[in-house]
Amino acid sequence: MSQTHPTPAAVLSAGAAPLDAGDNVLASLAVDLDESLSFGSGQLVLSEQALWSRPPGATDWQRLAIAPDLELRHHDHAGVGTLELSRPTERVARWRFTLAANVQALRFVKRFEQLQAARERGVAPEGDDPTRCPSCRAPLPPDSDECPLCTRELNTPPSTWVLLRLWRFARPYQGQLLIGFLLTLAATGATLVPPYLTIPLMDKVLIPFQNGQQIDPSYVLLLLSGLLGSALLAWGLGWARTWLLALVSERIAADLRIGAFEHLLGLSLDYFGAKRTGDLMARIGSETDRISVFLSLHALDFATDVLMLAMTSLILFSINPWLALVTLLPLPFIAWMIHLVRDRLRTGFEKIDRVWGDVTNVLADTIPGIRVVKAFAQEGREASRFRDANKQNLAVNDRLNKTWSLFGPTVSLLTDIGLLVVWGFGIWQVSKGEITVGVLTAFIAYIGRFYGRLDSMSRIVSVTQKAAAGAKRIFDILDHVSNVPEPASPVPTGPVKGGVTMESIGFRYGNRSVIRGLNLEIRPGEMIGLVGHSGSGKSTLVNLICRFYDVTDGSIKLDGVDIRRFAVADYRRHIGLVLQEPFLFFGTVAENIAYGKPGATRDEVVAAARAAHAHEFILRLPQGYDSLVGERGQGLSGGERQRISIARALLIDPRLLILDEATSAVDTETEKEIQKALDNLVQGRTTIAIAHRLSTLRKADRLVVMDRGEVVEVGHHDELMARQGAYWRLYEAQARRAETEEGSDHDAVLIASTLPQPSAHTMVAK
Amino acid sequence: MSAPTFQLQRDPLGRLVYTSAEGERHEAVVPVRAFPIGAPDEGISLVSTEGRELAWIARLGSVPGPERALIESELASREFVPEILRLVSVSTFSSPSTWQVETDRGPTQLVLKGEEDIRRLPGTRASLLITSGHGIVFRVRDLTAMDRHSKRLLERFL
Numbered sequence: 001m002s003q004t005h006p007t008p009a010a011v012l013s014a015g016a017a018p019l020d021a022g023d024n025v026l027a028s029l030a031v032d033l034d035e036s037l038s039f040g041s042g043q044l045v046l047s048e049q050a051l052w053s054r055p056p057g058a059t060d061w062q063r064l065a066i067a068p069d070l071e072l073r074h075h076d077h078a079g080v081g082t083l084e085l086s087r088p089t090e091r092v093a094r095w096r097f098t099l100a101a102n103v104q105a106l107r108f109v110k111r112f113e114q115l116q117a118a119r120e121r122g123v124a125p126e127g128d129d130p131t132r133c134p135s136c137r138a139p140l141p142p143d144s145d146e147c148p149l150c151t152r153e154l155n156t157p158p159s160t161w162v163l164l165r166l167w168r169f170a171r172p173y174q175g176q177l178l179i180g181f182l183l184t185l186a187a188t189g190a191t192l193v194p195p196y197l198t199i200p201l202m203d204k205v206l207i208p209f210q211n212g213q214q215i216d217p218s219y220v221l222l223l224l225s226g227l228l229g230s231a232l233l234a235w236g237l238g239w240a241r242t243w244l245l246a247l248v249s250e251r252i253a254a255d256l257r258i259g260a261f262e263h264l265l266g267l268s269l270d271y272f273g274a275k276r277t278g279d280l281m282a283r284i285g286s287e288t289d290r291i292s293v294f295l296s297l298h299a300l301d302f303a304t305d306v307l308m309l310a311m312t313s314l315i316l317f318s319i320n321p322w323l324a325l326v327t328l329l330p331l332p333f334i335a336w337m338i339h340l341v342r343d344r345l346r347t348g349f350e351k352i353d354r355v356w357g358d359v360t361n362v363l364a365d366t367i368p369g370i371r372v373v374k375a376f377a378q379e380g381r382e383a384s385r386f387r388d389a390n391k392q393n394l395a396v397n398d399r400l401n402k403t404w405s406l407f408g409p410t411v412s413l414l415t416d417i418g419l420l421v422v423w424g425f426g427i428w429q430v431s432k433g434e435i436t437v438g439v440l441t442a443f444i445a446y447i448g449r450f451y452g453r454l455d456s457m458s459r460i461v462s463v464t465q466k467a468a469a470g471a472k473r474i475f476d477i478l479d480h481v482s483n484v485p486e487p488a489s490p491v492p493t494g495p496v497k498g499g500v501t502m503e504s505i506g507f508r509y510g511n512r513s514v515i516r517g518l519n520l521e522i523r524p525g526e527m528i529g530l531v532g533h534s535g536s537g538k539s540t541l542v543n544l545i546c547r548f549y550d551v552t553d554g555s556i557k558l559d560g561v562d563i564r565r566f567a568v569a570d571y572r573r574h575i576g577l578v579l580q581e582p583f584l585f586f587g588t589v590a591e592n593i594a595y596g597k598p599g600a601t602r603d604e605v606v607a608a609a610r611a612a613h614a615h616e617f618i619l620r621l622p623q624g625y626d627s628l629v630g631e632r633g634q635g636l637s638g639g640e641r642q643r644i645s646i647a648r649a650l651l652i653d654p655r656l657l658i659l660d661e662a663t664s665a666v667d668t669e670t671e672k673e674i675q676k677a678l679d680n681l682v683q684g685r686t687t688i689a690i691a692h693r694l695s696t697l698r699k700a701d702r703l704v705v706m707d708r709g710e711v712v713e714v715g716h717h718d719e720l721m722a723r724q725g726a727y728w729r730l731y732e733a734q735a736r737r738a739e740t741e742e743g744s745d746h747d748a749v750l751i752a753s754t755l756p757q758p759s760a761h762t763m764v765a766k
Numbered sequence: 767m768s769a770p771t772f773q774l775q776r777d778p779l780g781r782l783v784y785t786s787a788e789g790e791r792h793e794a795v796v797p798v799r800a801f802p803i804g805a806p807d808e809g810i811s812l813v814s815t816e817g818r819e820l821a822w823i824a825r826l827g828s829v830p831g832p833e834r835a836l837i838e839s840e841l842a843s844r845e846f847v848p849e850i851l852r853l854v855s856v857s858t859f860s861s862p863s864t865w866q867v868e869t870d871r872g873p874t875q876l877v878l879k880g881e882e883d884i885r886r887l888p889g890t891r892a893s894l895l896i897t898s899g900h901g902i903v904f905r906v907r908d909l910t911a912m913d914r915h916s917k918r919l920l921e922r923f924l
Contacts, residue, residue, distance in 0.1 A: 032874075037846050039872035079902035080846045090778035099900040347859075347922060354881070354924070469860060 018061060023047045027111040029083075029104050031056065033096040037080065044083075044095060046111055051085065053093065064092065068120065072112040074105055081105055160464055162471045166291070169255045173248045180245040184300075187237035188307045192315060193230035195445035197223055199319075202438030246296040253292030260284050260477050267477075268484040269548040283477060287470035294467035302460045305453045312446050319442070320435050326425040327447050330418040334451065337414055338458040341407055346462055348400035355396045359389045415451040422447060484550055490567035496574045497559050498524040498655040498686035500545065506553035507544060507709075514540045515709040518554075524655075527687040529697030531730060532706035538690045541706070542658050545688065546575055558656075576649030576681070580661035582641040586630030589618055592644055596652040604651060612647035613677040614640070639670030646677045657681060659689040663696050671696075694731060703727060772812075772821050774833045782840055784812055784820055792820055796844070797837045803887060803895075810837065848874070849905045850896070853916040859923070862899065869904065876904060881923055894920075 019025065029044040033056070040056025051064045064070075064085065070092065073084045081102050085093045097105060170177060201223050209215050261284055264271075272280075309331075316324035366373060366382045373382055426440040500522040507515040515537045522528055530538045543549055545556060547563055555562045563571055576596075584592050593608055594600040600608075605625065609615040617640055621627040629636055629644070636644070642662065649657065662678065663671045675696070682699065691697050703720060705713040705727045712726045720727035771787035774795075781794040792814045800809035810823040823829055829837065848869035857864040863878045877899035878884070887893040892909035906912070909920060 033846075037843070037871060039848075039869070039874040077844055078846055079898075079900065080844075084780070086779055091780040094780065098902055102900075350922075351924075465860065 019045075019047050019052070020049055023049045026115060027108050029097075029108040030101060031083075031095045031097040032101055033080065033098060035094070035096065037096060042095070044108065046108060046115065048115070051112075053095065055095075066115065066119070068116070070116070072109050074109045076102065083109065160468045162468050162475060163464070165475060166252065166256070166295075166471060169252045169259070170248075172255075173251060176244060176248045180241055180248065183237055183241035183244065184304055185307060187234055187241050188304055188311060190230050190234035190237055192308070192311055192446075193234075194227050195442050195449075196315065197226050197230075198445055199436070199438040199442045202441050203436045204438075207437055242300070245300055249292050249295035249300075252295060253288045256291065256474060257284055257288040260288070260474050263478050263480075267480060267482045269543065270483060271480060280477075283470075283473045287473055290470045291467050291474075294463055294470075298460060298463045298467075301456060305457050308453070309450065312450060316443065316446060319439055320429075323422075323426060323429060323435060323439070323443055327422050327443055330421055331450075331454070334414045334418055335454050335458055338411060338454055339461065341403070341410060342458050342462070344403055345400070345407065348396075348403065351396050352393075352400060355389075355393045359386070359393055362386045362389050411455050415448075415454075418451055419444065419448060484547055484568060486568055487565050490570065491561060491565045493558075493566050493570050493574060496655040498574075499559050500656065500686060500688075501557040501560070502541075502554070503557065504554040505544065505551045505556060507540060507549065508552050513709060515544070515551075518709070518711055520704065520711060520714075522686055522688070524559075524686055525684055526702065527682055527689065527700045529694075529700030529703045530688060530690045530706060531694065531697070531703055531727060533730075534692075536706040537709040538706055539660060540709075542660055542688060542690060545656075546577065546658065547571060573652065574655045576652060576654035576657045576685075578642070578646055578649050578657075578659045578662040578678075578681075582638075582645035584629045584636075584641055584644060587628065588623075588626050589621070589629055589644060590625040592629060593647045593651055595648055600651055605647075608647040608651040609644075611650050611677070611680045612643045613673055613680075614643035614647050617643075637670070639674060642670075642674050643677050646674070646681055650681055655685060657685045657687040659687065659691075661690055661692065663691070663693070694734060705730070772833075774836045776836060782836060784814075786820065795820060797840050799841070802845075810841075812837075847895075847903050847905050849907055850916075852913060853919045856919050856922075863923075867904070876900075876902065878923070884923060886924075 025045055025047050027046045029046075031042045031044060032039060034040045034042065035055070038056075042056035042058070043052075043054045045052040050066055052061050053064070054061050067087075069087050071086055071088075073086065075082055075084075076099060079099055081097050081099055083095045083097075083105060084091055201220075205215055205220055205223070264280065264284070313324065313328055316327060362382070362385050366386075373379060422443060426435065426443060429435045430437060430440055500520075502518055502520045505515060505518050506513065518537075518541070520528075530541065532538055540549075544551055545563075547556075547568060550564065555564070557563065558566070558571070558574075585595065589609075590602070590605050593605050593614075597604075602625075606615065609618055609625075618625055618627075629641075646662075659678065663674050679699065689697060689700065697703060698717075701716075702714055703717060704711055705720070705725075707726055713720055713723065715723070715727075717727075721731065773785040775783045775785075777783050777793070782796070784792040784795040786792075794815050795812050796815075798811050798813050799806055800811060807826045808824065810826055811819050812821040812823070814820055823837075826834060826837065848871045850867045850869055852868040854866035854868060854873075856866075862880070864875055865878060866875050867873070876896070878896065879899045883897040885895040885897075887895060892906075894906040894909060896904045896906065898904060906920070909917065912920070
C-alpha cells in the first residue's frame with residue numbers, strides 16, 4: 001500500500017477487524033490483488049468510526065480513522081479496479097482488486113459516501129440503496145454482491161438437468177406424449193415378436209425336418225403369418241409413433257421459439273446492447289431447432305433403444321437366465337469401448353469445426369473487402385492465407401481420419417466378438433442339452449440387432465450435452481427480467497400536453513456515471529437543441545426520456561407525472577423518434593410509413609409522406625408506395641430513407657418528438673430537404689433535437705449544452721455566444737474547421753450559410 | 767520529440783505531473799504503450815486526462831533514469847496481464863468453463879466465456895491471449911513450452 005502519512009493508524013493483530021467498542025460494521029470488501037498486482041486476498045472493513053484494512057498476505061489490520069475531508073474514489077482500467085483514499089492534498093491509501101470484486105467495491109464506495117454524508121449532518125448512516133448489476137443492470141439481491149443472472153450465465157456450464165425445464169413447454173402436450181409413449185411401447189414390443197417366432201420355426205419345423213419328419217404346412221403358414229403380422233404391426237405403430245412425437249416436438253420447439261422471442265422483445269435496450277445480434281438470432285433460431293431435433297430424433301431413438309433393451313432382457317431371462325446373463329454381459333463393456341472412441345472423435349470433430357471456421361473466415365474477410373484487396377494489389381497475400389488455412393484444415397482432417405476410419409470396423413469387431421461369446425456359450429449349452437438350437441438362434445437374432453444400436457446409443461451423451469447447452473442459452477433469455485418494469489397499476493396517459501421535467505436525474509451505465517444531477521424543464525411545444533461533445537450524455541438523456549432505460553436517481557415527468565407510472569407502450573405511443581440511421585423494415589414504402597399505426601388509411605400515409613417531403617420521390621419509384629424497401633428491396637439513398645422515417649414519425653402524430661442526429665449522415669443538399677421535412681414535423685410539438693452540426697438547430701427555442709453528463713449552459717444562441725462559454729467554444733471550433741475545409745467541403749458553405757444568424761434566430765425563437 | 771524535453775514528477779496524490787519544455791503543467795498524465803504486445807518498449811505516449819497526447823517517446827531506453835523509473839512504475843501499476851504458467855484444472859471442456867491456473871502473479875481462477883475469447887498471437891511461438899469473463903487478459907507466452915498436462919487441457923479449447 002502506498003501511503004505517505006497514515007496519521008491515525010494503529011496496527012493490530014489478525015482475525016476479524018478488531019473494532020472499537022460500540023462501533024458497527026457497515027460494509028466489507030474482499031480485495032484480491034496486492035499493490036504489485038499479484039493475486040492474494042485482503043480485506044477492507046468500513047465501520048462507523050474507521051476504515052480497517054488488511055493487505056493481501058498480511059495478518060495485521062490497519063486502522064484509518066474517518067475524517068471529514070477523506071474521500072474514497074473508485075476507478076478501473078484494463079480489468080483492474082482501484083480504490084483510492086485521499087485527502088485534498090495527498091493520497092492516504094490505495095487498494096487494488098480484479099473486476100470480480102467490482103460490484104462489491106462500488107457498494108463499498110457508496111456506503112462510504114453515505115457515511116460521510118450522514119456524519120456531516122450528524123446522524124447515523126442509513127440503509128443501503130439497492131445496487132444494480134453493472135453488466136445487466138438488474139437489481140441485485142439486498143444481501144449479495146453478485147447478480148444471480150450474470151453469475152449463472154457466466155459461471156455455470158450447461159447441465160443436462162436444464163432439459164427437464166423444457167417440461168414447462170411440454171405440459172400442454174402431455175396427452176399426446178402419453179399416447180406417444182404407449183405407441184413406442186407397443187411398436188417396440190411388435191418388433192420383438194419375429195425373433196421369438198424363430199424358436200418354434202427352428203425347433204418344431206426345420207430341425208425335425210432334417211431328422212426326417214414332414215413339414216406341417218398349416219403350422220408353417222401360421223408362423224409365417226405371425227411374422228408378417230408383427231412386421232406390419234411394427235410398421236404401423238412405428239409410423240404413428242414417429243409422426244405423433246415429431247408433431248409434438250415441433251410444437252414444443254415452436255412454443256419455445258415464440259416464447260423466447262416475445263420475452264426478448266420485452267427486454268430493455270441494455271440487454272440488446274450487451275449481446276451480439278448474431279448470438280441472439282442463433283439462440284432463438286438454431287438452438288430451438290437443435291432441441292426439436294434432439295427431442296424428435298435422438299431422445300426418441302434412445303428411449304426406444306432403452307425400452308428394447310429392457311424388453312429383450314426380460315424375454316431372454318424368461319427363456320434361459322444363464323444364456324441371457326452371458327449374452328448381456330459384454331454389452332456394457334462394448335458400450336464403454338464405443339463411448340471411449342467416440343469421445344476421442346468428438347474432440348477431433350470440434351477441432352475440425354474450428355479450423356473450418358478459419359477457412360470460412362478468410363472468405364468472409366476477403367469477399368466483402370475485395371475492392372480493398374484489389375486496390376492494394378494483395379490478391380497473392382489473400383490467396384496464400386486461404387492456402388494456409390486449407391493446409392491446416394487438411395492436417396487436422398488427416399489426423400482425425402486415421403481414428404475415424406477405425407471407428408466403423410471397430411464397432412463391427414466388438415459386435416462380432418460379443419456374438420462370438422454368445423455362440424461359444426450357446427453351443428456349449430446346446431451340447432449339454434440345456435437349450436435347443438431354436439433358442440440359440442433366437443438369442444443370436446435378438447442380440448445381433450441390438451449390438452447394432454449400441455453405436456447410436458453411445459451418441460446420446462454428446463447430443464444431450466449439446467441440446468442442454470442450447471436449452472440453457474434459451475433459458476438465459478427467458479430468465480432475464482426487463483429492467484424497465486411495467487408499473488403494477490399504470491396511470492393512463494390521456495391527452496398529453498408535452499411538458500417534460502427532469503428533476504435531478506442521474507444515470508449510471510455499469511460503473512460509469514453518465515448523467516448526474518441534471519435538471520431541465522421543457523415547456524409543451526418548445527424545441528430544445530441538445531449540444532455537446534460526443535460522450536457528453538446527449539443520447540443517453542434521450543434514451544432516458546424514451547424510457548429505454550430507467551434513471552438511477554431522480555425522476556423524469558411528463559406533464560407532472562413520473563413516466564415510470566405509465567404503461568411503457570402507452571407512454572411510448574406519444575413519442576416520435578427519428579434516428580441517425582433510419583431503419584426500414586422489409587416491406588412496402590406504405591407499410592414502413594404506417595409502421596407505428598398499422599391501421600392508417602392510404603390518405604393518412606400520403607399526407608404524412610407529403611409533409612415529410614417524401615411524396616415526390618416515392619412517386620418516382622417504379623411501384624410508387626407499393627415498392628419494396630428494406631434489406632433486399634429497392635435501393636434508397638440515405639436522405640430518402642430518412643424522409644420515410646420522418647413520415648413514419650409524423651403519422652403517429654406524437655406530442656413529443658425526438659431527433660437524434662437526424663441529419664448528420666447525409667450530404668448538404670439532402671440535409672436541406674430533410675430540414676424542410678423536419679420543420680413540418682416540429683410544429684406544435686415538444687421537440688428534443690440532438691445535432692453535431694449546430695446549423696441543424698437554428699430553429700431551437702433554447703439550446704442546452706451538455707458536458708460530462710451535466711447541463712453546463714442553457715439559452716438562446718446569441719445569449720450563449722455572448723457568454724463566451726462552452727457553447728461559444730463548440731461554435732468556434734466548428735467555424736474554424738469549416739474555414740480550414742473551405743472550398744473542398746460542402747460543410748463549410750453550410751455552416752457559414754445556415755448557422756443561426758442573430759436576426760433570423762430571434763425571429764423564430766420567440 | 768526524440769530526446770525528452772519534459773519533466774515528470776509524482777505529486778502527493780500519487781499522480782504523475784508533466785511539465786513541458788515551455789513550462790506547461792499537466793496533472794495526472796498517463797503513459798500508454800502504443801504496441802503493448804508487438805513492441806512494448808517502443809512507442810510510449812504520455813496522454814493527458816482529456817486524452818490528448820503530450821509527448822511521444824519513441825524508445826523507452828532513451829529517457830533519462832528518474833523519468834524512466836516513474837514511467838515504468840506507472841505502467842507497472844496500470845498493466846495487468848498475468849502470465850499463465852500452468853493449468854491446474856478446468857471445470858468443463860464446454861464453455862463457460864472455470865480454470866484453475868498458476869500465474870506469475872500467483873494462483874487464481876478464471877472463467878472462460880467462450881472459445882472466441884482465446885486469441886492466437888501471430889508469430890513463430892504459439893502465444894495466446896485469453897480474456898476472462900471478468901475482463902482480465904491472461905497471457906500464455908509459449909504454448910509448446912508448457913507442461914504436458916496444461917498443454918493437453920489447453921488443446922481442447924484451441
